[in-house]
Every structure is written in structure tokens, then in C-alpha cells.
Amino acid sequence: LATGQYLMGGGDDFRPHKGWLEVALKAHREHLNGYGMLRLNDLVYGHDVDAGIILFDRQFCQDHLGGCLVVPHYHHLFADKEAINRAKKTPHYYYCKESVVAHLHPSNGTRGTDALDAERDTWWTRDEQIYLEREAAGFPDDFEPVLRDACISATLETQAGLSASI
Secondary structure (H helix, E strand, O other): OOOOOEEEOOOOOEEEOOOHHHHHHHHHHHHHOOOOEEEEEOOOOOOOOOOOOEEEEHHHHHHHOOOOOOOOOOOOOOHHHHHHHHHHOOOOEEEEEEEEEEEOOHHHOOOOOOHHHHHHHHOHHHHHHHHHHHHHOOOOOOOOOHHHHHHHHHHHHHHHHHHHHO
């Protein structure tokens, strides 16, 4: 469970460029006043494509993403697209071209296709249909808010542990 103020989805095919985090956090402060979602430059998709690497603060996630980084309805795909489109409905979204985290991806020729890509691609049609249905319904929060529940749970467990040790 992530416990920090900022959250970011990641994969084993992401390669951060030097200074990416400092640039991203500065943009988050200066363009979003410390509240919202940044879409980082993944060197695959342009700013007009609703997919890619995102970084956001915990409070924004709770307020606008239903308390989840990845909506549990999807098997693998379209979770980033839903999160980005939810964020775009608010004034708290910013594309940060200067913060580069390269996404090594078959679509841009930076790596070949592997077994995980082949498995992922079998879920495309199903996940796309789920996305379209959820989009038509206004992206409902019809799932448990993982961040809120997990944080409350962790806090209660910590408090119980402290009480037991006193």
C-alpha cells in the first residue's frame, strides 16, 4: 500500500530521465497549486492521447478518482485512460512535457513484444467495452475506495500496536 503524499503508477518498462521527479513536483506545485494530476511525458503518446504515465496527490485521488489508482473493473488496460479523463473533468489536470519518464513500448519500437504484451492484448476488447460503459455512466465510483479504507485500517493497526506496546 502506498503511504506517500504523491502516487504514480509504474511498470518495469518505465525509464525515468534525470531530474524527472524534481520537474514533476515543481509543476505540481506551480501549475496545480499542490492538488491534481500530472500527465508525464512518456515519449510514446502525445499530450492529446489519454494514456500514459500519471502522477497525482493522495487527496486528489480520494476526491476525484474514487480513492483508487486503478479501478478494479479493468483487467489490465484503460485504467490510465479513465483516470486521465476523470482528471480532465476538473481544473486540476496538467500535461508536464518537461518531466520525462520513457515508456519502453512495442508501439514506438523501443522494445519487442513479450508474453505479457500478448496476454495484455487478449484483454483489449473486454477492457475497452468496460471503459465505454463506464464513460457513458460518468465514471461512477462503484468500487471500494482502497486508499481511504486501507489508510484508516493501517492507522488503526498502528494505533493498536502502539497501545499494545505501551
